Amino acid sequence: MTEIEPYENALDAIPGAHPYPRSSRYHDAEIGVHRMPDGTEVRYTKRRLLPPLSEAAQEGVPHTVSSGDRPDLLAQRYIGDPGQWWQIADANPVLDPHELTEEAGRTLTIPGSDGFQGARYA
Template sequence: MIEPYESAWDGIPGAHPYPRGSRYHDAEIGVHVQPDGTEVRYTKRRLLPPLPAVADGTAPHTVNSGERPDHLGQRYFGDPGQWWQIADANPVLDPRELTDEPGRVIGIPLPGGAVGNGHG
C-alpha cells in the first residue's frame, strides 16, 4: 500500500523520472558525460530474473479472442498501463504475444507475488 506522503512525491515534476506505477520506477538512472561536459541522464537496462519452471506467485488466465495486454492490466490491476506486470511474469519478448493466441494459458501475478522485480 502506498502511504499518502509517498504518492505526493509522484506529483512533483522532476522528483522522480517515472511514476510509481511504471515498470521503470525502480530502475537505476545513469549519467553519461559528453565530451563537452554536458550530462545526459538515461535509464539503465531493467533486467528480469529468470522465470522458474513453474511460475510461483501467479494465477492462470486463459486468453479469450479479442483480449489485449492492456485489457488484462485493467481487469487484474485496475489500470491498463500495468500490462507490463503480466508480460514480466510470462516468457514473451513482445507483449502482444500474451494475447495473440486464444486458448493460451498465461500467468497473472498475484498481489504480493514476487514476479520480476515486484515494482514498476
C-alpha cells in the first residue's frame, strides 16, 4: 500500500476541496453543476470512465475465485484495504463488482502496486 503524507490526508477535510476522499474511485472524477429552472445549482459527479490499465495491472497477480470470496475480502488480502475492491473490479473490467466472485473457478487479475494511472492506494 502506498503511503500518503499526513498533510495530504488533511486536504480531504477542506470543505469544497473535493467531495470524495483520495482513496475513493471517484476522487479524480469531474464534478458537474446542473442549474435548475429556479436557479438552484445541483452538483453531481460526472461519469467515471475506467482508467487505462498500466503494464503492472495487466501483469497483475492471478487469483482463482473460490466459494466465499468477495471483492472486499480480496481487496483486504491483496491490497490491505477492503474499500479498494474497486481497483480489482477495474482491472477485470466488470460493471457489477459481484460478477467478480459469483462464479467459483474464474481467474481474476489483481492489479500490481502501480495498477492504474493515477491510482493512489494500489
